Amino acid sequence: MLFATLLFCSPLFTIRQINAQSNSMDTIVGTPQGNIPSGFTTNDCNGTYNLTSQSLDSTKFFPRYAPGNFGDQNCEFTRNNFAQAKNNLYNLIHQLDPGYEYIWFSVIIPQESGYDPNAWAPPVGTQAQLNGSGAWGLLQMGSSKNGNGQFDRGDVNWNTQMQNAITYNNNLNTGNYGGWCPPINSYCPSNQPVTWCYWATARNYVCRKK
């Protein structure tokens, strides 16, 4: 009888387990497939991040708990180390985009995410029209799902989020991503692809064009 139980049940439960894991990943990263953040973890960094939602109603995503720890995979932004982490973020920006440190660091990031590398805006309301998988990370950018180029990716670790944002922003000069910059202020040429157009929080303060 034991033999029979093992014979018939083990494969079934093994398949069930694989199926469950597959469903779980789809559940976490959204549907359809194709939006699996690299290095995605379930580590909440000793309670720093609320990674689960009590509400499963897709129209009620409050509070906006991130679907996983994608942005702080080494738990560098815990409260005890938060100042040091922000300092490291500033240093990275200074290295990658000198001259624009304070636009990124003191204008865009605090307004978009409050320096939360796991900040996530769900695909409901306005955000649903912008990106079907939500807005991700420090700069509230896209994910692998939205197909807006390899650098419109916020669903990665914080340093890569920053690198992606700066690269994406610089690429806007070439018009690679379309010509949708609206005439927010007099410094930006109307309807031309220029940098900083991605972030409404930045458009009012800086505009540059090669």
Added chain:
Amino acid sequence: MNLKIFLSMIVLIVGITIVGLLILFFPRNTNNTSLPYFSNSTPTPINQVTPPQTSMFHDIIKYDQQQTNKMINTLQNRPTIPPSDSTVKENIINTVANDSGTVNSTDEYHIDYLKSPDIFQVEIDTTNIQQAKSDAINWFKAQGMSMDSICKLPVTFYLKFDIMQELEQQGTTVDFNPLPDGC
């Protein structure tokens, strides 16, 4: 007797198989999982250019543009502060061993000093923004810093992500000044 045992085993095996198949194919009750799902999300076609991104909180939390410009200008062109206030600043920074660290915390705010940009940032952790700002400024004053130097350091404010969400959920529109009021 042997036939009876054989038939019992057959029934048992068939039963186990049916139970196994039910477990395998029966849909999960998603209400028991604590993970969010986006079954209603609409995939964006590949190669479609995303429209301009807008801040999720742009309509709710309105940053004062004039004060933000002033903040940027102060950050890029640091005014000098009097020697007495420089000493106060040094004393504050010494509490974090002259490195980046949190110099003061309450339930409503955290004051961080960041060494590389040489700035003080106040993270507001409550929806009672004005009270938190006022209390944080009073802490600097209690250390001996003059209001003029608090403006020149500069001390800047931002909202924690959770607070931004809470304000949006409440539908409360906030005019937010990233600098201390009066600067």
